[in-house]
Structures are given as structure tokens and as C-alpha cells.
Amino acid sequence: MHPGIIFFLVILGSVLFHIFTPWYWTDVASNWGGMDDTITLTFWIGGGVFIAVCLFMVYCVFKFSYKEERRAEYKPEDKRLEKILTWATTIGVVALLAPGLVIWNNYVNVPKNAIEVDVMAWQWGWQYRLPGKDGKLGTTQIVNINDDNPFGINSDDPYGKDDVMIQSDVLNLQNDKPVKILLRSVDVLHNWYVPQFRAKMDAVPGIVTYYWFEPNKVGEYEVLCVEYCGVGHYAMRGGVIVQDEKDYKNWLGQQETYSDLIAKQENKEINKKQLAKKTD
């Protein structure tokens, strides 16, 4: 069999695989559908180039296979052709880059009405903190973290008192409402990723990083850690439940705030003291 046939079948197989693949995107569940569109565009332009280049190659190996009596063409350069190809490629590249940059511009500019969520990561787990009625998260420090202050909130920061603390790896979000994910890590790199939302960013110890999205499908999703963080990396999962406004408000009302926690601890202290007095 002529090797050109096998190369042709490889190209054909690639195209067919792409058309009939059962493995493809999960349905997008956030505002980042534009990323999918850019990918589709890149598939058309890039895939077109791939097919064209490979088919041209296959044509050449059929047409110009070695014959003793034939001579190859002698033509060291073709300035005009090279110029045309350079410009055509440049135009293709610009066509791909432009939409990519537009979406990136959206990605780095967070809408003003986005709710901030503190996502705290460690080896190997997540917990979340939402701002209270004041709409602002209190500042934190790693050295403050202990059993009584799981998020390390600075106790002298008034914004921190009403923060809602979710000591679970499952976060509830309100549908159609933008969220700004503020990521921090207490030990190594992590990354909070829900494939259906498309967006992601590393959590880096020492700094706070961010990204935003707007969930637009009610449902339950799995969170994956996608930045290698040690032997437990593959098991570092979490969850997101996207709810409509009523359910979300309902859920939010049941969560504990930092001041609730402090009050609970003070009660415990008092109880302890009283107990100590009684036994005296």
C-alpha cells in the first residue's frame, strides 16, 4: 500500500473522530460560553489549516514519488508566494487572537455587583466565607487560624464580624448572580475549578487571587483541584449548588456568622466557668 493512503486515512480518521466523538464539552453553566465559541472558531480555522497542510502533503507524495528519469523542480525561492502566505497566516492569527483578548478583558474586569466569596484551600480541602450584611469580607491572616477562628479573621476588623462561614466543601451560589471568587491558600498551590463554569485560577499562598463568573443553570456541580498540590491532589474535591433566589436566601439564613461562632465560644467559656464554680 502506498504510504500516502495511510496518511490520508489518518487525516480522515481525525476529522471523523472530531465529528462523532462522544467525549466533548460538558454543557456550559456560566456566562463563559464565549470561551467555547472561541474554541469552536479555533477549531474551524486551525483544523482547516491542519487538513489543508496534510492533504497537500499527501497529494505531493502521490504525485511526486521518486522516478529515476524525472528531475525535481529547481526554484530556490518564490518571494511572492512567501509574502502571500505570511500575510494570510497573519490575518488568520489576528482573527483568532482578537476574540480571545476581548473575552480576557471581560475575565479580568469583574462586574461591580459581583458577590465576593473567600475560597480558602489547604492540603486537602476547601472552605468558604461570604460577606455578611455589610457586603464586605473581613481581612484575614494565616497566623490567626485556629479551631476558634477557622478562617483566620482579624478580630479587630469590624467587617469580619458578620462574615458567613461555611465550614464545608460545598458552596451554594445564587443563579444569574455574578460571583467574584477570591482564592487563598494556607500551604501550597491549589486551583478551584468547576468544568461546567469553564473559569479557573490558582490559589497561591501569600497572595489573594481572583476570577469571576455568573452561574446560569440551577444544579449541583463538582469542584476539582486542578493545580497539583501533593499526593492528595486527585481526591481534593468539593461541590457547588446553584440555586434560584428563594432557595439561596433560605440556605444563607441558616448559616453561621463569625459573631455567632464567637458568641458560642463565649457561652462555652461561661458554661465552663460556671461548671468549675459548682464543683468547687
Place this chain on the structure above:
Amino acid sequence: MSEEFNDNKTIHAQSSETISGGGSSAAPDIDYVRPAEVEEQDLYHGHSFITKWVFCQDAKVIGVQYFLLATFTGIVGLILSWLMRLQLGFPGAAGFMTAEHYYQFVTMHGMIMVVYFLTALFLGGFGNYLIPLMVGARDMVFPYLNMVSFWMFFIAVGVLMASFFVPGGPTGAGWTLYPPQTILEGTPGSGAGILLMCLSLILFVAGFTMGGLNYLITILQARTRGMTLMRMPLTVWGIFTATVLAMLAFPALLVGALMMSLDKVLGTSFFMPTILKAGEVLEYGGGSPILFQHLFWFFGHPEVYIVALPAFGIVSDLISVHSRKNIFGYRMMVWAIVGIGALSFFVWAHHMYVSGMNPWFGFFFATTTLIIAVPTAMKVYNWILTLWRGNIRMNTVMLWCLGFIVTFVNGGITGIFLGNVSVDVPLSDTYFVIAHFHMVMGIAPLMVIMGAVYHWFPLVSGRFLDEKLGKWHFWTTFLGAYSIYFPMHYLGFIGVPRRYFEMYDSPYMTSAVGMNEFISLAAFLVGAAQFILIYNIIKTLKTGKRAGSNPWKACSLEWLTPSVPPEHGNWGDRLPVVHRWCYDYSVPGAKEDFITQTTPPSEVQNTGVEKT
């Protein structure tokens, strides 16, 4: 320069012209080549077994030594990849496989393949063997340093392999070695393993600098008479530019490795912020983990081109020889290599779009990254335009070249996905990335290495490798590797993250179980197919068909040595004199379909050859 010496050279030059002119009746001035400006180099000729084959100063032997040692590390890397694929395709099939082991194998596989296999093989192996031969030098300009370079590499490999046997085993921090976890307790090999890795890298860089200086200075200073820069084979251009990149990029890795060692041993905090580990705040503070990533990728991205540029150069030459046609747009090819090399220093942070660096960098690095696609695309066009109206020999060498074009274009296109910042967001850290970089800087360069082995084996050994075995080797490798990495992109689309020891039970990941099994089986097959080559080499050395002089009818100098395989000193009594570029194939009116670089113009006066 003494008067006497000057005279000597002039006489020498004239006499060589008379000889290479073949006594034709042409006026002597059309064959004139400027006389040499420097004296010929004195070579150290080894006489004992040790000085000839072990501590040898002949670049060709050093090249083969590099080749063999790099191949050995490559086989270690291959075995590690088998173990990884065993776990991914058939979890639990290997009883000893824990997450710790898995991550150690991942890390060592990556580092070995990129640095100790591909880099050492292209620059140390092909660079040493081919540079002096292709530019018409007797040897590298600093043969002793060249020997030390190899033995530094040898020690670096020894240190790296030793880390498999220290307590805690080799580092399991991922080949990118991102701190803080690399040096924190709990990461596999965070003690002796990571220190040996850093030490080995430092030794490698030191040894490589010795070799690299040799390549650069040999190419710049030791070219033979008439070998202008724009007559050099693209192989030499590729290796030259890659070496310049290496000289500038490796120091970033070196300081990264040094600073990380200091963080580990002395407790400095270059890369270490305040960390809470197992309920205790560690004695680090104020460092930046992202700083390491910048250093690593400032090395790491040029590193991609350190591997790719020699491959570009070599494949250009192979395609040209076996299409019996000059490489299309030679000057464009040279400038594309240089341009890609220069641009490669301005794209590093496209590995870090979602690393937490200032997101505004994304605009800059996406733009530079996509700009680099233009010269790269030009190279691809010129390869296929070289095939156009060629006279293509469909031998094993050409098959590897065609395999290279398919895999390289495929991997290049997926690079445009990942380089385009917002498209990278959903795809980064998934199997799409794994598929992309294996296709473009694993399989594609490997295709070139294999093509080069089949092409130059007759020069190195004097015998042809077996074509039938070669074709089996090619088709298994090409079809197998393509069916590993092409479907793997789609795992990335589903959202399957890389560096997962186990896929667990996520609904969209369980749908990938079948594919993972298939990929693993293909990986076992492709790995095993590489032993066909080893068998082929052993068989050929014993009973292979003798090649004789210039068996491919090539134009370039390495095929024009007085003896095959070339001896120490390469050129016998007299250095060759070059009159043209190395791509004069199928010149109209010429007797044969190639005109060697040493053929003087007077011999081809009635042909349509263009002045080069």
C-alpha cells in the same frame, strides 16, 4: 599573524584550488575562495582504549556517547511512562503503585524526557557529531572542554538516577518543581530527592555550558573556507540558535534550583510565604511562589525551542535530500529560526495565565505567543512546498519526516488554543495540555530524531539500517503515538485534570475509562516498538548492507569526508573548500541530480545553477 604564516596559507589556498578545480580550463577567478585566516587546529590523538573511547576528545565519539547516554535515560523515562499508563488505564493493576510512586514517576518522566533525553540528544548528540562535519572543521574548537562537558552530563545523570535509591525516593513535585510543596514535608522526595534533583540540574547546566560554548564558537570561528553563514545547512542553524537560547535560558533554571536548595537547606524564603502546615505556622515568610514560576518558565519556554529548533533544522535537511530538491525559501527558513528563537524569550508567561500572576500580563503574552505562530507556520509551508514538484524517495527517512509534519502541525494548532489566553482558561491543567505538548515537543521531535538516525546511520557506521524493520518501526510508532495523543485532547475538553492518580467517580470522567484503557494499550505498544530500532541497529552493525561514500547523494559536507565513517580529524590532509550552499539538488543541465558543496563553479558552468 606572522608574515611567514601568511605566505604559507596563500600557497596552501592556491594549491587546493588547483586540485579541486580538477584541472579544468576555466579562468581561476570564478573558483576563487578567500584564503583561511587562522591556522589549523592541533588535535590530540588518543592511542589507548581509554583516550580513544572513554575520555575521548573527538567530537564524533563524544556525540555518540551523548547519544547513548541520552537514549539510556530516555528508556528509563519510557519505562516510567509505562508505569503511569498502567495506573491510569488499569488502576490498581500494579499492586505497589501508590499515589506517592505515581507522582514520583510523573515528575521523573517529565524531567528526564525534556532535559536529559531530548536536549542532550539533539545538542549533545547530533550537535557534536554534525557541527564539525557540516561546517568543515576538524573538530570542536575546544576538544578537551567538550570531553569534560560529556562527563559532567554523565555525573548529572548519575546524580539524577541516584535519587531513585535515597530514602524517600526521587522528588514527586511534578517536573515543574513548583514551590512551596516541592520542599514541604509530605511531598514525596522532599528531602534528599529534591536536593539531588537540584544538584543534578546544576551539574547539567554547567556541563551543557561547556558544550554549548564549543558549538557556538566552532560555528562562528571554525567554518572552512567558503562556508559562509548563509551556506550552512539548516541543521547547523537550528543547533546554533538553540544553543544561543540554551546559554541564555539555562541560567534562569540554575538560579531557580540554587534558590530552592537554599530555601530547603538554609531556611531562606525566596519562594516561601507564610505557611500553615498540620496546624503549625512554619518558619518561612515573605517569599513568592510565583517568582519561581517566572524563573522556571523563563527557562522552560525557550527550552521548548531548544528542542524544537534543532528538529526544525534537521527535518529541513532530511526533506530536502530525500525530495531531491532544495529546501524552499532557505533564507526565510534561516530568519524564521532566528526569529522564533528571539521571540521565544517573550512568551514564557503563557504557561502561567491562571497561575495568579497579574492577569493583565495575559494580553501581552497572548499577543507575543500568537505572533510566534507566524514564522512557525512559514516553516511548515516551506517544508511542504519543498515536497511540491520534488522527486520524493518514499524511504524510512522520508516517512519519519512526513510523520513529523502531521504531528507537528497538529500540536502547533493546539498550541494556538492554549496560547490564546481566554481559550487557555478552561483547557489549562487538563489532559488537553498533556496531549498538546507531547504531540508538539515529544512525538514531533522524536520523529525527527528517528529520521535522523536512519539518515545518518550510514555515515556513522558505514552501513544502512534495515528498511523493512524501519518501516515497521515507523508505522507502529506513528500510528500508535497519534492514537495516544489525538483522542487525549478530548479528555481535556471533558475537563479531566492532569496529574490525577485516579479519576474517581465524577460522571464526566467515568465516561473516559474506555479511552484511558485504549490509550494505555497504545502506549505499551509504542514503547515496545522502539526496541525494533535497537534490534535493527545490532543487526545492521553485524550484517547490514554497506553504504559506501555519500549513499543518499547529498550535497552537504558531512557526506564528503575522504573515509566513511569519518576518522578523527575528519578531512584527511586538506580541509574542504566550499563553493555553494548545500541544497543544489536537481539543477537543470547538471549531470547528476545533486552538486556537492565542494564542486567549484567551473565544473558546472553550463548548468542553471544560481549563485548562492
